[in-house]
Amino acid sequence: METQMAKGNPPRSQIQEAIAKSRKIMSAIYWDLNAMWHLQQIVAAEPSLEEVELYEMHRAAVRTFLDHAVCYKYAHIFQPTEPFPNVNRSRNWLFQHGWVLFTMCAHSEAFRTTYLEETTFIWDELRKLISANQRSIDVFVRSRDIDWRGPLLTYGQFDLPGILEALGPKLNIGTEHPHHVVQTLDGFLKRPIHAGKAQTNINGLVLKPRPKKQKHPLLRPKTTGPCMGCLCNKNCACHELGGTPDCRDCRCPKVCKCKEPYWVTCFNCGSPKICDCRIESMAGDLIELVEYPTKGTGVRALSHFKAGTIMGEYVGEVLPISWACTDDIYSLAQSGLLSISGTGIPTPGPLAHTTSAHLGNWTRYINHHCDPNCYLESIMIGDRVTTIVKACRDISIFDEITVHYGPGYWISRYCLCGSPKCCQPPPKSM
Numbered sequence: 001m002e003t004q005m006a007k008g009n010p011p012r013s014q015i016q017e018a019i020a021k022s023r024k025i026m027s028a029i030y031w032d033l034n035a036m037w038h039l040q041q042i043v044a045a046e047p048s049l050e051e052v053e054l055y056e057m058h059r060a061a062v063r064t065f066l067d068h069a070v071c072y073k074y075a076h077i078f079q080p081t082e083p084f085p086n087v088n089r090s091r092n093w094l095f096q097h098g099w100v101l102f103t104m105c106a107h108s109e110a111f112r113t114t115y116l117e118e119t120t121f122i123w124d125e126l127r128k129l130i131s132a133n134q135r136s137i138d139v140f141v142r143s144r145d146i147d148w149r150g151p152l153l154t155y156g157q158f159d160l161p162g163i164l165e166a167l168g169p170k171l172n173i174g175t176e177h178p179h180h181v182v183q184t185l186d187g188f189l190k191r192p193i194h195a196g197k198a199q200t201n202i203n204g205l206v207l208k209p210r211p212k213k214q215k216h217p218l219l220r221p222k223t224t225g226p227c228m229g230c231l232c233n234k235n236c237a238c239h240e241l242g243g244t245p246d247c248r249d250c251r252c253p254k255v256c257k258c259k260e261p262y263w264v265t266c267f268n269c270g271s272p273k274i275c276d277c278r279i280e281s282m283a284g285d286l287i288e289l290v291e292y293p294t295k296g297t298g299v300r301a302l303s304h305f306k307a308g309t310i311m312g313e314y315v316g317e318v319l320p321i322s323w324a325c326t327d328d329i330y331s332l333a334q335s336g337l338l339s340i341s342g343t344g345i346p347t348p349g350p351l352a353h354t355t356s357a358h359l360g361n362w363t364r365y366i367n368h369h370c371d372p373n374c375y376l377e378s379i380m381i382g383d384r385v386t387t388i389v390k391a392c393r394d395i396s397i398f399d400e401i402t403v404h405y406g407p408g409y410w411i412s413r414y415c416l417c418g419s420p421k422c423c424q425p426p427p428k429s430m
C-alpha cells in the first residue's frame, strides 16, 4: 500500500509539530508587537537614554529587514548587493498579501527570525496562520497606533507599485483604546455600545461613595480583627482568597485570642495591614474583542496562558449591595469577608454590585461557558476586596476566554455555549 511518506508527504507527527511551533511563533509575534507599542509609548513620554537607544535598535532592525525585501522585490531599480536569505518567501508573500501585512509583521523579531532561519515547512505553517488572522494583526497594530509606516516612508519618493498603495490613507483607529474596538462577524469594526451609550474602558474599580459619608463596603477597615488562624477552624478557601461564598460553610469562632489579630492578608504581598498593591496583569494586552455567533462580543486570546494566570481584574462602578442595581447583564455581586465588621462574627456574603455596563474593562466581554477556561475569584488586595479572572486550565492562542456566570444567571435565559455539560441549553426545536 502506498504510504504518505512514499507520496512525499511528511509524517503526521512532523506536521503536528510544525503547527504547534507556528502557533508559538504567532504568540511571540503578538507579544513583540505589544512590546513595540509599549516602547513607542515610553519614547513618546519622557524616555531615558537607554530606552531611546533600545527603540532605535529595534527600528533599525526593522528597517534593515525591509530594505532587503524592497531591494529584492524591485531588483531592477535597486540592484541588491547584499545577500537576503529566502527571497522567494518575501516575493510569494508580497504577491499574496501585499506590503501592509509584511511591514506590520516585520516589526516582530519572532517573524523576522522565522523568515530568515526557519525551515520552509515551519515558514509555510506560519504564513497560513498569519493569513487566516490577517485582520486580527491589522487591528492589533492599528488600534495601538504602532508606527508601522515609518520604515516604508523612505520609499514613498519612488514610484513603487504596491508600496504607494500601502502608504495610502486608511482608517485611523489608533486614537481609541484597543478595547474599544470589536471585530464583527461581517468583517467590520464596531465600537461597543450598551443601551445606546458607548462603553468606556477604565483601569480600576470606581467606588461609588455611600450616603452620609459611610465607608464603602469594599474598603478594608483600618481596625484589626480576628486573624486568619482563628477566623475559621476549617481549611476553607477564605484563608487565601480574602472571602468567597465558600466561607458561608465555615464555623468560625466568635472571639479571636491572638495578641495582634488582623483581618485577612493582602493577596499580592501577604501584608496583614493595608498596603497599596493592585492587580497587575499583562494578559489584557494580549487579547482581542471579537463577535461570536449568537453570543455577541467575546474575548479571544492572542497568546498562550498557563493555568493559574491572573488574566485581569473585573472592574466597573461599585455600588453597595443595598443600592438598586438595574444592570442584569454585566453586574457582578461582590462577596467578601468584610461583612464581619462590627459584630466580630464572620458572616461573609454579598457586599456590593460591580456594574461594568458603561465603565469597565475587557473582562466585561467574557462570555459564559459551562466548561470554562477561567473563573472569577474574590480576593483582598491593597485596601479593598475585588474580583479577578484566573485561568483554571491552559489557554491556547485564539481560544475564546470564558467563565461560568453561575447557574442563577441562566434561570430565565438559554445558554448557547454548546458544551455537552451545558446547564441550560435551548430546546432542540430552536
Ligand SMILES: C[S@@+](CC[C@H](N)C(=O)[O-])C[C@H]1O[C@@H](n2cnc3c(N)ncnc32)[C@H](O)[C@@H]1O
Pocket: 294, 295, 296, 297, 298, 329, 330, 364, 365, 366, 367, 368, 369, 414, 415, 416, 417
Ligand atoms: C457579560 S455580557 C458578555 C459580553 C456580551 N456578549 C456583549 O456582547 O457585550 C453577558 C451577555 O452575553 C451573552 N452571552 C454570554 N455568554 C453566553 C452564552 N453562553 N449563551 C448565550 N449568550 C451568552 C448574553 O447576552 C449575556 O447576557
